[in-house]
Amino acid sequence: MSSHPTQSIRLIVGLGNPGADYAATRHNAGFWWVDRLAERYGGSFRSESKFHGQVCRIQVDGRECWLLKPGTFMNRSGQSVSSLAKYYKIGLDEILVAHDELDLSPGVVRLKFGGGHAGHNGLRDIISAMGGRDFWRLRIGIDHPGNAREVVNYVLGRPSRQDGEAIERALDGAERVLPELLQGRFQLAMNAMHSG
Template sequence: MKCIVGLGNPGRKFKKTRHNIGFMVIDELVERHDWKLKTDKFHGKSVVEHIHGDKVVLLKPQTYMNLSGQSIRPLMDFYQIDPTDILVIYDDMDLPTGKIRLRQKGGHGGHNGVRSTIEHVGSKEFKRLRIGIGRPDTRMPVIDYVIGTFSKEQQRDATGSIQTAADACEAWLEKPFDQVMNEFNTQ
């Protein structure tokens, strides 16, 4: 079984913010396959389905970004999912809006949602899909930028990256992750 986790913050206030782009990818996958997310006992919204012959669980933690691992760990334990079978999707200010990057493993890079995931999963060996949100072009505080919405100019690129990220998630269910990285990291 594989697990795809989109990081974000719950609630209407954060719905279309840059920090919630991980949630947006999960929503795209759910919409493509006409699935339904349900609130679960793992402090999140999840669905377990089959796609391309593989069983997959999609998760949107409802613990707020900085506590994401508190949702991922119990789900992982319940379904007996190995860290190497988890793909975590999150925003990255070091990538321009519209770009995505996949990685096999790594550190948290200053991202508190990934930091919480590493802490609770007990490993850095989970896969990552980083989606670029760019950096503010003013002296705007980082927190205000990430919980702000995409500008009209950024919206087209952000929408494209959500589509591409969902394509990459689906590809991972059919192909080795190295192959998916080679395919999508060159776009």
């Protein structure tokens, strides 16, 4: 029996930086995914100042889920996440944060519960604002530039066409398991995604 919590996911946060300059950058892979979910399930994002970001509500197989794109820039993401979670009384283990992951190749996407922030400013701020790390993460592989000093320029750059296509395919796979995620069937979702 797996030790993962079986709560269903009620809030999906896509991490990214607001504004057209950042839209196509690797660091915005989390935004890309929630944009796709909104489109697929007929929702649209609207700005909500009390949540410091853009919010969308979707229904999937009769289950309601909030999608959030913080409008605060990456290193202040926690302000947005905590204000929405508090308002709708959403628990830490009912939150899934989609973010770019340097330690995975483009085309790879992994589901993970808990853990540290591995230097990711968005995750770091959410852990701090929420007072805990026990939330789900959708880690979207973007690869590592090979040199720690190059990371900032790399994540704020655009993927090559080949990498971009690989990331899109991975996001497709993650999109397909959304019904499982919203039902708390994480093992099933992982098996489907990780074998893809």
